[in-house]
Amino acid sequence: MPAFIREMRGAYAFVERNVNLIKRYWGWEVVWLVYSLVNSLAVTYIGAGMERISGQALDTEYLITYLLVGTLIWQYLSVIFYAISEMIAWERWEGTIEYTFMAPVSRPTHLIGTTLFAIGYGVVRTLVILAIVAGFFRLDLGGANLIGAVLMLLAGSVSFVGLGILAAVLPLLYPERGAQMTNAVAAILLLISGVYYPIETLPGWLQVIAAGSPATYVIRGMRACLLRGEATATLLPTIFLLIGIGLAIIVVGLIIFRYVEAYAKRAGRLKRSG
Amino acid sequence: MCTHALEIEGVHKVFARKDRSASKRPFRRRKRERVVALRDVSLRIERGEVFGVLGPNGSGKSTLIRLVSTLLLPDEGRIRVFGHDVAEDPFAVKRMINRVSVDAAFFKKFSPIENLLYAARLYGLPAGEAKERMRTIMTRLGLKESTFGQPMEHMSRGMQQKVAVARGFLTSPILLLLDEPTTGLDPHSKRDVQAFVDEIRASHDATVLLTTHDMAEADRLCDRIAIIDDGGIVALDTPEGLKRRIPSENGHEPTLEDVFIALTGRGFEDAESETEEVD
Numbered sequence: 001m002p003a004f005i006r007e008m009r010g011a012y013a014f015v016e017r018n019v020n021l022i023k024r025y026w027g028w029e030v031v032w033l034v035y036s037l038v039n040s041l042a043v044t045y046i047g048a049g050m051e052r053i054s055g056q057a058l059d060t061e062y063l064i065t066y067l068l069v070g071t072l073i074w075q076y077l078s079v080i081f082y083a084i085s086e087m088i089a090w091e092r093w094e095g096t097i098e099y100t101f102m103a104p105v106s107r108p109t110h111l112i113g114t115t116l117f118a119i120g121y122g123v124v125r126t127l128v129i130l131a132i133v134a135g136f137f138r139l140d141l142g143g144a145n146l147i148g149a150v151l152m153l154l155a156g157s158v159s160f161v162g163l164g165i166l167a168a169v170l171p172l173l174y175p176e177r178g179a180q181m182t183n184a185v186a187a188i189l190l191l192i193s194g195v196y197y198p199i200e201t202l203p204g205w206l207q208v209i210a211a212g213s214p215a216t217y218v219i220r221g222m223r224a225c226l227l228r229g230e231a232t233a234t235l236l237p238t239i240f241l242l243i244g245i246g247l248a249i250i251v252v253g254l255i256i257f258r259y260v261e262a263y264a265k266r267a268g269r270l271k272r273s274g
Numbered sequence: 275m276c277t278h279a280l281e282i283e284g285v286h287k288v289f290a291r292k293d294r295s296a297s298k299r300p301f302r303r304r305k306r307e308r309v310v311a312l313r314d315v316s317l318r319i320e321r322g323e324v325f326g327v328l329g330p331n332g333s334g335k336s337t338l339i340r341l342v343s344t345l346l347l348p349d350e351g352r353i354r355v356f357g358h359d360v361a362e363d364p365f366a367v368k369r370m371i372n373r374v375s376v377d378a379a380f381f382k383k384f385s386p387i388e389n390l391l392y393a394a395r396l397y398g399l400p401a402g403e404a405k406e407r408m409r410t411i412m413t414r415l416g417l418k419e420s421t422f423g424q425p426m427e428h429m430s431r432g433m434q435q436k437v438a439v440a441r442g443f444l445t446s447p448i449l450l451l452l453d454e455p456t457t458g459l460d461p462h463s464k465r466d467v468q469a470f471v472d473e474i475r476a477s478h479d480a481t482v483l484l485t486t487h488d489m490a491e492a493d494r495l496c497d498r499i500a501i502i503d504d505g506g507i508v509a510l511d512t513p514e515g516l517k518r519r520i521p522s523e524n525g526h527e528p529t530l531e532d533v534f535i536a537l538t539g540r541g542f543e544d545a546e547s548e549t550e551e552v553d
Contacts, residue, residue, distance in 0.1 A: 005398070006398035009395050009398045009399075009400075010395065010396055010398065012395055013392050013395030013396045016391070016392065016395065017381070017392045020381075020384060020388050020392075021381070021383070024381075024383035024384060024425070025383065094379075094380075094381050094382065095377070095379040095380070095382075096379050096380065096381060098340075098343075098345050098375070098379060099373075099379050099393070100396070101344075101345060102343050102344060102345055102368060102371075102372075102373060103368065103393070103396035103397060104365055104368035104369045104396070104397060104398070105396050106365070262347070265344075265345065265346055265347045266346075266347045266349075267289070267290070268289050268340075268346055270345050270346075
């Protein structure tokens with residue numbers, strides 16, 4: 001059998017398995033969807049209520065769209081991040097880590113399968129939330145550059161795949177605390193990346209760190225496309241920067257993952273129950 | 275052509291473990307103690323052989339299986355599967371082996387079909403062929419068709435273990451690693467699994483490495499047996515050869531348990547209580 005077909009079957013195994021996990025844990029899926037939806041609504045209502053809170057006349061519609069773009073893009077990026085970073089943690093929870101690591105599937109194939117699922121799942125989930133949220137607020141995206149927004153989102157996805165790979169190393173290194181550590185990484189990214197406010201609002205030292213977060217550029221670029229309708233040509237430097245950063249993080253992530261996997265095999269850390 | 279299915283030469287494996295006796299103080303790193311899991315283990319298994327590793331819990335059996343299945347790397351020594359080194363060429367090894375472990379590790383919410391299909395895709399099998407093969411194997415193992423689509427969590431331990439055995443055979447491995455496959459099974463399920471191993475041995479060109487602490491199982495299934503204690507091999511021979519090593523008493527044929535006591539100076543249960551779990 002050609003190696004390519006074998007590897008593609010291997011990658012599809014992870015897509016199909018994750019879809020089956022969603023079907024089997026559908027109750028949890030509904031809970032998380034409701035949580036994300038309510039979270040998006042709550043954040044967006046802060047914008048809707050800002051005029052009343054401050055007692056001053058504001059461009060409420062702009063504020064609503066500003067916050068909505070931030071919350072939806074964060075939902076999408078964090079789904080990608082968690083789906084990839086938890087690929088080891090899931091195997092530990094289910095007790096299948098040894099079986100998966102014993103199978104003749106390369107780690108890049110494992111990651112390709114997980115990434116394909118993560119992007120598909122993230123897109124569907126974000127569209128569902130957007131469709132429901134759109135019923136609560138009047139959104140005017142008439143002047144938006146939607147093609148530029150899609151390109152920006154895809155470029156941002158590459159970076160978050162890389163960050164997910166880096167974070168996936170943690171449950172391999174720390175069987176008991178690794179999964180919680182990935183939550184801390186996501187929380188820090190949320191704080192520093194300008195999801196709900198411009199990064200200039202942050203203290204100077206945090207702004208320096210924010211400049212290193214790919215999410216900062218994705219969210220800034222998405223707002224430029226959707227709020228100001230900026231032309232794709234002016235966004236290209238940011239898009240190429242994001243792809244470059246993303247590819248670099250993926251390569252570094254794969255190298256680190258390889259070393260950590262070898263360490264886990266030497267230290268006996270691939271056992272099923274931490 | 276390589277005639278040995280498995281060659282293990284001078285393998286040594288030590289784990290570092292947190293010292294549980296030391297008091298746990300905040301911000302203070304707990305000391306680590308070294309636990310020797312395997313010490314200078316060497317053996318060769320011929321192609322088509324059913325080779326048993328017999329020993330109490332914690333003797334190093336599962337560590338040995340994990341090393342062969344590329345889940346651990348040896349500290350010293352070499353392991354080759356049909357001539358391929360597990361550390362240097364793990365992918366070649368992975369394509370030739372499969373493993374059934376004592377604790378059936380599955381996605382418990384998935385059905386047997388979903389779990390086995392996942393395994394088949396990981397090994398590059400086409401879905402149609404895999405589905406046909408998994409139904410044949412599961413039926414042969416005594417699983418009812420009505421259970422094929424049920425979540426595994428609703429199945430008994432015995433049924434789950436049979437699905438694990440089906441998964442192990444699904445990919446037609448030429449070296450099958452059976453790590454206490456019948457531990458905890460009821461006598462009927464145990465017989466089903468043992469009969470299937472016999473059948474596979476007769477009909478396929480498969481080599482089997484079986485670890486067990488069931489003396490009768492080792493006696494019945496294995497061509498040769500290595501007795502392992504405290505990480506080291508204390509004897510290696512055919513079942514009959516091992517029994518011949520000690521004299522019969524009061525006209526009774528010695529059992530493998532008698533052999534173990536004679537070689538280690540203690541009973542199987544004593545050895546289990548003395549040896550800490552390392553594998």
